[in-house]
Amino acid sequence: MIELKNVSKAFGRFKALENVHLTIPKGSIYGLIGSNGAGKTTLIKLLVGIYRQEKGDITVDGLPVYENPSLKEKIYYIPDQPSFLSNYTTKQMARYYKGFYPSWSEERFQKLIELLEVDVNKKIHTFSKGWQRQIAFILSLSTNPEILILDEPLDGLDPVARKKVKNLLINDVAEREMTILISSHNLREIEDICDHVGIIHKGTLLIEKELDELKANIHKVQVAYKEGMPKELLKNLNPLYTEKRGSIILFIVKGDEDTIAKQIRKTNPIIFDLLPLTLEEIFIYEMGDIGYAFENVIV
Numbered sequence: 001m002i003e004l005k006n007v008s009k010a011f012g013r014f015k016a017l018e019n020v021h022l023t024i025p026k027g028s029i030y031g032l033i034g035s036n037g038a039g040k041t042t043l044i045k046l047l048v049g050i051y052r053q054e055k056g057d058i059t060v061d062g063l064p065v066y067e068n069p070s071l072k073e074k075i076y077y078i079p080d081q082p083s084f085l086s087n088y089t090t091k092q093m094a095r096y097y098k099g100f101y102p103s104w105s106e107e108r109f110q111k112l113i114e115l116l117e118v119d120v121n122k123k124i125h126t127f128s129k130g131w132q133r134q135i136a137f138i139l140s141l142s143t144n145p146e147i148l149i150l151d152e153p154l155d156g157l158d159p160v161a162r163k164k165v166k167n168l169l170i171n172d173v174a175e176r177e178m179t180i181l182i183s184s185h186n187l188r189e190i191e192d193i194c195d196h197v198g199i200i201h202k203g204t205l206l207i208e209k210e211l212d213e214l215k216a217n218i219h220k221v222q223v224a225y226k227e228g229m230p231k232e233l234l235k236n237l238n239p240l241y242t243e244k245r246g247s248i249i250l251f252i253v254k255g256d257e258d259t260i261a262k263q264i265r266k267t268n269p270i271i272f273d274l275l276p277l278t279l280e281e282i283f284i285y286e287m288g289d290i291g292y293a294f295e296n297v298i299v
């Protein structure tokens with residue numbers, strides 16, 4: 001488990017992160033979402049031990065990350081602009097990594113280059129940005145990391161490559177219990193692979209949620225009545241949001257699905273539907289609940 005407790009980091013007088021608490025359970029895929037300048041890269045650089053926090057604790061399985069080389073061997077970080085040794089081919093990089101990472105798997109490497117169809121004899125700097133990113137994935141996954149940290153990993157990948165990379169990540173989590181932190185400025189881009197999401201804004205972690213729990217706890221309801229909706233229903237359900245569309249009333253409500261459905265059925269609606277919410281919708285209401293407008297935080 002990765003834990004940040006009360007972590008702060010400043011650059012001069014500028015507070016890039018303030019009192020951040022964050023928990024990433026082992027074997028989970030955690031999406032760290034925030035707009036430009038929110039503090040994602042700073043948090044990642046603290047987590048991999050490149051920066052040192054002024055305040056707070058950063059630990060993996062209870063051990064501090066900073067100046068802990070044996071722990072760092074288990075963590076692989078792909079920055080937003082992956083870099084390689086200059087003029088190296090993928091094959092040469094693989095040889096270099098093999099000597100560097102005791103957990104390197106040649107078999108895995110061969111499988112991945114076949115799957116992503118990479119010419120291993122071509123100099124990496126001659127590949128496009130998207131291909132270089134895929135090569136960074138191949139090299140990282142061939143080291144079998146326990147923890148993989150990815151800064152904006154899907155930028156520049158076409159839809160087919162995105163899908164392949166996402167599947168590879170999900171498989172590694174399922175098979176080896178790898179833990180992944182993915183930063184992104186776009187919730188939609190990573191919502192299908194994350195099981196935990198944290199939203200960071202101006203150096204503060206606004207909200208951190210487990211998605212299954214979040215999805216189970218918030219519902220979109222559509223109802224219609226012959227003679228108007230009974231007032232006590234809204235009072236009892238205390239919705240986060242209500243909207244009237246002709247004779248249909250739509251509301252977003254938090255709580256247990258069965259309990260909500262029971263309360264609504266008692267009022268004999270002529271129409272009653274429980275509809276799924278997208279993750280973006282869920283966060284719009286969740287953040288509204290804590291006093292933030294989603295569109296001001298995430299672009």
Ligand SMILES: Nc1ncnc2c1ncn2[C@@H]1O[C@H](COP(=O)(O)OP(=O)(O)OP(=O)(O)O)[C@@H](O)[C@H]1O
Pocket residue numbers: 011014016034035036037038039040041042043185
């Ligand atoms: N080395 C540094 N010196 C001074 N300020 C910095 C430094 N690194 C980051 N910052 C500032 O800290 C804030 C957070 O930057 P950071 O790179 O962590 O944001 P980010 O969420 O990763 O943004 P982006 O999505 O644009 O990459 C920004 O205002 C940035 O200008």
